[in-house]
Amino acid sequence: MSRLLQTLALFWLLSLPALADPLRIGFGTNKPPYVFEAEHAGLDYELVQASLRSAGYEMEPYFAPMERLHVMLGRGEIDCIATTNEMSGVAAYYSDVYIYYHNTVAALASRKLQIRTLEDLRSVSISAFQRARFLLGPEFAAVVKDHPNYREEAQQVARNRLLYSGRIDVIIGDPKVIRYFNRDVLDMVDVTQPLTWYPLFPPTPYKVGFRFQIQREQFNQGLAAIRRSGEYEAIERKYADY
DSSP, rough: HHHHHHHHHHHHHHHHHOOOOEEEEEOSSSSSBBBTTTTTTHHHHHHHHHHHHHTTTOOEEEEOOHHHHHHHHHHSSEEEEEEGGGGGGOOOOOOOOOOOOOOOOEGGGGGOOOOSGGGGEEEEEEEETTHHHTTHHHHHHHHHOOOOOOEEETTHHHHHHHHTTTTTSEEEOOHHHHHHHHHTTTTSSTTTSSEEEEEOOOEEEEEEEEESSSHHHHHHHHHHHHHHHHHHHHHHHHTTTO
Protein backbone atom coordinates (compact mmCIF):
# COMPACT_ATOMS: atom_id res chain seq x y z
CA MET A 1 0.00 0.00 0.00
CA SER A 2 2.80 2.41 0.88
CA ARG A 3 4.42 1.81 -2.50
CA LEU A 4 1.11 2.54 -4.22
CA LEU A 5 0.74 5.78 -2.27
CA GLN A 6 4.29 6.75 -3.16
CA THR A 7 3.58 6.07 -6.81
CA LEU A 8 0.41 8.12 -6.73
CA ALA A 9 2.18 10.97 -4.96
CA LEU A 10 4.98 10.89 -7.53
CA PHE A 11 2.46 10.92 -10.39
CA TRP A 12 0.71 13.94 -8.84
CA LEU A 13 3.97 15.83 -8.42
CA LEU A 14 4.99 15.11 -11.98
CA SER A 15 1.64 16.39 -13.22
CA LEU A 16 2.32 19.81 -11.68
CA PRO A 17 4.00 22.34 -13.96
CA ALA A 18 7.62 23.04 -13.12
CA LEU A 19 8.25 26.48 -11.68
CA ALA A 20 10.54 27.28 -14.62
CA ASP A 21 7.83 26.49 -17.18
CA PRO A 22 5.92 29.51 -18.50
CA LEU A 23 2.30 29.62 -17.43
CA ARG A 24 -0.24 29.63 -20.26
CA ILE A 25 -2.50 32.45 -19.16
CA GLY A 26 -5.66 33.63 -20.86
CA PHE A 27 -6.46 37.32 -21.30
CA GLY A 28 -9.58 38.68 -22.95
CA THR A 29 -9.33 40.34 -26.33
CA ASN A 30 -8.03 43.89 -26.76
CA LYS A 31 -9.39 46.27 -24.09
CA PRO A 32 -7.05 49.26 -23.65
CA PRO A 33 -5.78 50.56 -21.34
CA TYR A 34 -6.09 47.29 -19.40
CA VAL A 35 -4.94 44.94 -22.16
CA PHE A 36 -3.17 46.07 -25.34
CA GLU A 37 -3.28 42.77 -27.18
CA ALA A 38 -0.88 43.56 -30.03
CA GLU A 39 1.71 45.17 -27.75
CA HIS A 40 1.45 42.61 -24.92
CA ALA A 41 1.02 45.48 -22.49
CA GLY A 42 -1.61 47.26 -20.41
CA LEU A 43 -2.43 47.88 -16.76
CA ASP A 44 -4.13 44.52 -16.21
CA TYR A 45 -1.58 42.60 -18.28
CA GLU A 46 1.46 44.12 -16.59
CA LEU A 47 0.17 43.68 -13.04
CA VAL A 48 -0.34 39.96 -13.69
CA GLN A 49 3.02 39.67 -15.46
CA ALA A 50 4.90 41.42 -12.64
CA SER A 51 3.22 39.29 -9.96
CA LEU A 52 4.08 36.07 -11.78
CA ARG A 53 7.64 37.18 -12.42
CA SER A 54 8.06 38.00 -8.74
CA ALA A 55 6.83 34.48 -7.99
CA GLY A 56 9.42 32.97 -10.34
CA TYR A 57 7.20 32.42 -13.40
CA GLU A 58 7.28 33.68 -16.93
CA MET A 59 3.97 33.76 -18.73
CA GLU A 60 2.79 32.71 -22.14
CA PRO A 61 -0.24 34.90 -22.91
CA TYR A 62 -3.20 33.66 -24.91
CA PHE A 63 -5.80 36.18 -26.08
CA ALA A 64 -9.35 35.08 -26.81
CA PRO A 65 -12.97 35.96 -25.96
CA MET A 66 -13.72 35.38 -22.31
CA GLU A 67 -16.32 32.70 -22.97
CA ARG A 68 -13.75 30.62 -24.84
CA LEU A 69 -11.09 31.18 -22.18
CA HIS A 70 -13.31 29.89 -19.40
CA VAL A 71 -14.04 26.77 -21.43
CA MET A 72 -10.33 26.29 -22.09
CA LEU A 73 -9.51 26.64 -18.39
CA GLY A 74 -12.12 24.05 -17.51
CA ARG A 75 -10.57 21.67 -20.03
CA GLY A 76 -7.03 22.29 -18.80
CA GLU A 77 -5.95 23.80 -22.12
CA ILE A 78 -4.54 26.85 -20.33
CA ASP A 79 -3.05 27.12 -16.84
CA CYS A 80 -4.90 30.19 -15.65
CA ILE A 81 -7.16 33.03 -16.68
CA ALA A 82 -6.99 36.70 -15.75
CA THR A 83 -9.79 39.19 -15.07
CA THR A 84 -12.22 36.75 -13.51
CA ASN A 85 -13.49 35.76 -10.08
CA GLU A 86 -15.46 33.08 -8.26
CA MET A 87 -18.74 34.23 -9.78
CA SER A 88 -17.55 33.05 -13.20
CA GLY A 89 -18.97 29.62 -12.48
CA VAL A 90 -15.72 27.86 -13.42
CA ALA A 91 -13.96 25.68 -10.85
CA ALA A 92 -10.49 27.10 -10.22
CA TYR A 93 -8.16 28.30 -7.47
CA TYR A 94 -8.81 32.03 -7.37
CA SER A 95 -6.12 34.48 -6.33
CA ASP A 96 -6.35 37.56 -4.18
CA VAL A 97 -7.88 40.58 -5.90
CA TYR A 98 -5.22 42.18 -8.10
CA ILE A 99 -7.27 44.86 -9.88
CA TYR A 100 -10.65 46.59 -9.84
CA TYR A 101 -12.62 47.64 -12.91
CA HIS A 102 -15.18 50.43 -12.52
CA ASN A 103 -17.98 49.13 -14.69
CA THR A 104 -20.88 51.47 -15.30
CA VAL A 105 -23.84 52.01 -17.61
CA ALA A 106 -23.63 54.54 -20.46
CA ALA A 107 -26.33 55.89 -22.77
CA LEU A 108 -26.64 58.70 -25.29
CA ALA A 109 -27.71 61.79 -23.34
CA SER A 110 -30.22 62.56 -26.09
CA ARG A 111 -32.24 59.50 -25.05
CA LYS A 112 -32.92 61.04 -21.63
CA LEU A 113 -33.23 57.65 -20.00
CA GLN A 114 -34.33 57.47 -16.38
CA ILE A 115 -32.13 54.74 -14.90
CA ARG A 116 -31.74 54.77 -11.14
CA THR A 117 -31.54 51.08 -10.26
CA LEU A 118 -30.61 47.81 -11.92
CA GLU A 119 -34.31 47.00 -12.20
CA ASP A 120 -34.68 49.94 -14.59
CA LEU A 121 -32.48 48.06 -17.07
CA ARG A 122 -35.34 45.66 -17.77
CA SER A 123 -36.97 48.22 -20.05
CA VAL A 124 -33.93 49.04 -22.23
CA SER A 125 -31.72 47.18 -24.68
CA ILE A 126 -28.28 46.37 -23.28
CA SER A 127 -24.84 45.49 -24.66
CA ALA A 128 -22.24 44.29 -22.15
CA PHE A 129 -18.88 42.53 -22.15
CA GLN A 130 -18.69 38.73 -22.21
CA ARG A 131 -19.61 37.03 -18.93
CA ALA A 132 -20.93 40.26 -17.42
CA ARG A 133 -24.01 38.24 -16.48
CA PHE A 134 -21.80 36.29 -14.05
CA LEU A 135 -19.24 38.87 -12.98
CA LEU A 136 -21.47 41.83 -12.12
CA GLY A 137 -23.30 40.17 -9.28
CA PRO A 138 -26.51 38.20 -8.64
CA GLU A 139 -28.92 41.14 -8.90
CA PHE A 140 -27.69 42.00 -12.38
CA ALA A 141 -27.74 38.31 -13.33
CA ALA A 142 -31.41 38.15 -12.33
CA VAL A 143 -32.27 41.24 -14.39
CA VAL A 144 -30.68 39.93 -17.60
CA LYS A 145 -31.47 36.22 -17.21
CA ASP A 146 -34.53 36.31 -19.46
CA HIS A 147 -33.97 39.78 -20.90
CA PRO A 148 -35.06 39.74 -24.56
CA ASN A 149 -32.74 42.61 -25.54
CA TYR A 150 -29.56 41.74 -23.69
CA ARG A 151 -26.37 40.80 -25.51
CA GLU A 152 -22.69 40.35 -24.72
CA GLU A 153 -19.89 41.27 -27.11
CA ALA A 154 -16.67 39.35 -27.65
CA GLN A 155 -15.04 42.48 -29.10
CA GLN A 156 -15.15 45.48 -26.77
CA VAL A 157 -15.20 48.00 -29.63
CA ALA A 158 -18.54 46.64 -30.84
CA ARG A 159 -20.30 48.27 -27.91
CA ASN A 160 -19.14 51.72 -28.99
CA ARG A 161 -20.48 51.20 -32.52
CA LEU A 162 -23.82 50.01 -31.17
CA LEU A 163 -24.17 52.89 -28.71
CA TYR A 164 -23.25 55.83 -30.96
CA SER A 165 -25.22 54.44 -33.92
CA GLY A 166 -28.33 54.27 -31.77
CA ARG A 167 -28.74 50.52 -32.24
CA ILE A 168 -28.67 49.87 -28.50
CA ASP A 169 -30.00 51.88 -25.56
CA VAL A 170 -27.19 51.32 -23.06
CA ILE A 171 -23.79 49.71 -22.88
CA ILE A 172 -21.96 48.42 -19.82
CA GLY A 173 -18.22 48.64 -19.29
CA ASP A 174 -15.34 50.49 -17.73
CA PRO A 175 -15.37 54.15 -18.85
CA LYS A 176 -11.64 54.00 -19.61
CA VAL A 177 -12.22 51.18 -22.09
CA ILE A 178 -15.27 52.86 -23.63
CA ARG A 179 -13.50 56.19 -24.08
CA TYR A 180 -10.42 54.53 -25.56
CA PHE A 181 -12.37 52.74 -28.27
CA ASN A 182 -13.99 55.98 -29.43
CA ARG A 183 -10.85 56.55 -31.51
CA ASP A 184 -11.43 53.27 -33.34
CA VAL A 185 -14.96 54.12 -34.49
CA LEU A 186 -14.46 57.77 -35.53
CA ASP A 187 -15.10 57.00 -39.20
CA MET A 188 -18.23 54.97 -38.44
CA VAL A 189 -20.25 56.91 -35.88
CA ASP A 190 -20.44 60.36 -34.26
CA VAL A 191 -18.53 60.01 -31.00
CA THR A 192 -19.02 63.69 -30.14
CA GLN A 193 -22.54 62.85 -28.95
CA PRO A 194 -22.64 63.43 -25.18
CA LEU A 195 -23.18 60.45 -22.91
CA THR A 196 -24.97 60.03 -19.61
CA TRP A 197 -23.26 57.71 -17.13
CA TYR A 198 -25.25 55.69 -14.62
CA PRO A 199 -23.00 54.35 -11.81
CA LEU A 200 -25.09 51.36 -10.79
CA PHE A 201 -22.25 48.98 -9.93
CA PRO A 202 -19.62 49.00 -7.19
CA PRO A 203 -16.04 48.47 -8.39
CA THR A 204 -15.68 44.94 -9.77
CA PRO A 205 -12.87 42.95 -8.10
CA TYR A 206 -10.93 40.72 -10.46
CA LYS A 207 -8.68 37.77 -9.69
CA VAL A 208 -6.65 35.17 -11.56
CA GLY A 209 -8.11 31.66 -11.67
CA PHE A 210 -5.53 28.84 -11.60
CA ARG A 211 -5.74 25.12 -12.26
CA PHE A 212 -3.43 24.34 -9.32
CA GLN A 213 -3.46 25.63 -5.77
CA ILE A 214 0.31 25.99 -5.59
CA GLN A 215 0.23 28.37 -8.56
CA ARG A 216 -2.41 30.47 -6.83
CA GLU A 217 -0.37 30.65 -3.62
CA GLN A 218 2.79 31.64 -5.47
CA PHE A 219 0.94 34.31 -7.45
CA ASN A 220 -0.47 35.76 -4.23
CA GLN A 221 3.04 35.94 -2.80
CA GLY A 222 4.28 37.66 -5.94
CA LEU A 223 1.39 40.13 -5.87
CA ALA A 224 2.11 40.99 -2.24
CA ALA A 225 5.80 41.44 -3.09
CA ILE A 226 5.20 43.96 -5.91
CA ARG A 227 2.83 45.89 -3.68
CA ARG A 228 5.54 46.13 -1.00
CA SER A 229 8.29 47.06 -3.45
CA GLY A 230 6.32 49.84 -5.12
CA GLU A 231 6.27 48.13 -8.52
CA TYR A 232 2.48 47.80 -8.40
CA GLU A 233 2.08 51.54 -7.86
CA ALA A 234 4.59 52.29 -10.62
CA ILE A 235 2.57 50.26 -13.12
CA GLU A 236 -0.60 52.08 -12.05
CA ARG A 237 1.10 55.46 -12.58
CA LYS A 238 2.12 54.38 -16.09
CA TYR A 239 -1.56 54.18 -17.07
CA ALA A 240 -2.92 56.99 -14.89
CA ASP A 241 -3.66 59.32 -17.82
CA TYR A 242 -6.12 57.01 -19.55
